[in-house]
Amino acid sequence: xxxxxTKAYRDGTGSFAAFALECxxxxxxxxxxxxxxxxxxxxxxxxxxxxxADTSRPVLERLRTELAExxxxxxxxxxxxxxxxxxxxxxxxxxxxxxxxxxxKRHADMLAEVEAWQSPTPGHDGVKKHMLHTIASSEQYQxxxxxxxxxxxxxxxxxxxxxDLTYAIEELTKIGxxxxxxxxxxxxxxxxxxxxxxxxxxxxxxQ
Numbered sequence: 001x002x003x004x005x006t007k008a009y010r011d012g013t014g015s016f017a018a019f020a021l022e023c024x025x026x027x028x029x030x031x032x033x034x035x036x037x038x039x040x041x042x043x044x045x046x047x048x049x050x051x052x053a054d055t056s057r058p059v060l061e062r063l064r065t066e067l068a069e070x071x072x073x074x075x076x077x078x079x080x081x082x083x084x085x086x087x088x089x090x091x092x093x094x095x096x097x098x099x100x101x102x103x104x105k106r107h108a109d110m111l112a113e114v115e116a117w118q119s120p121t122p123g124h125d126g127v128k129k130h131m132l133h134t135i136a137s138s139e140q141y142q143x144x145x146x147x148x149x150x151x152x153x154x155x156x157x158x159x160x161x162x163x164d165l166t167y168a169i170e171e172l173t174k175i176g177x178x179x180x181x182x183x184x185x186x187x188x189x190x191x192x193x194x195x196x197x198x199x200x201x202x203x204x205x206x207q
Contacts, residue, residue, distance in 0.1 A: 017197040046168035060172050067165040073158055082157035089149040096146040111135050 044052055044059050051062045073081065114131045152160075174185075191201055 017199055020193070020197055043168040043172045046164050060169065063165055063169050063172065067162065067169065070158060070161045070165065075154065078154040078158040081161075082152045082154045085157065086149060086151050093146055093148055100145055107135060107138065 041059065043063065047059070047062055047066060051066045054062060057065075111132075114128065114135065117128060119125045119128050194201060
């Protein structure tokens with residue numbers, strides 16, 4: 001475990017190399033490469049709904065296709081896309097606001113019931129206090145009024161889409177687009193790390 005490796009390193013009973021490899025494998029999620037995890041799906045969220053739905057093509061291909069499309073938008077097209085994005089965001093805002101208001105009412109009703117409840121004995125006073133604390137904590141961390149979206153400037157919207165898609169393409173290209181490519185990059189990444197720790201290519205370090 002990472003905690004044990006950290007403790008062993010601090011206590012002087014474990015090696016720095018073991019600690020470094022433990023951090024690399026757990027904190028940075030490098031073990032996911034060995035499990036054949038398709039990192040491409042993590043970047044599908046940058047796609048617009050129509051491109052995200054087209055699962056017949058790899059994510060990277062769809063990202064590049066959409067980027068080319070966005071870059072070709074003229075002023076009118078960008079305005080329409082920005083408006084459509086706003087309409088979608090506004091619909092979600094209205095849905096979230098309705099849920100927020102309903103949640104507020106549920107909390108208010110429950111609070112009223114708790115405040116009206118009389119503890120049967122002094123020994124039960126802690127129950128009421130705990131209920132009140134629970135409701136207060138829930139309001140603090142859950143009741144957050146959603147922010148109403150604003151109509152985006154078409155230039156800003158186009159530029160932001162270009163930036164998001166470009167970022168996703170660059171990141172996905174770095175890690176590879178298939179589990180096998182990701183495995184190869186992971187192995188090279190680990191080889192360089194082990195070399196920096198004066199460790200052989202595959203042998204586990206001594207604790």
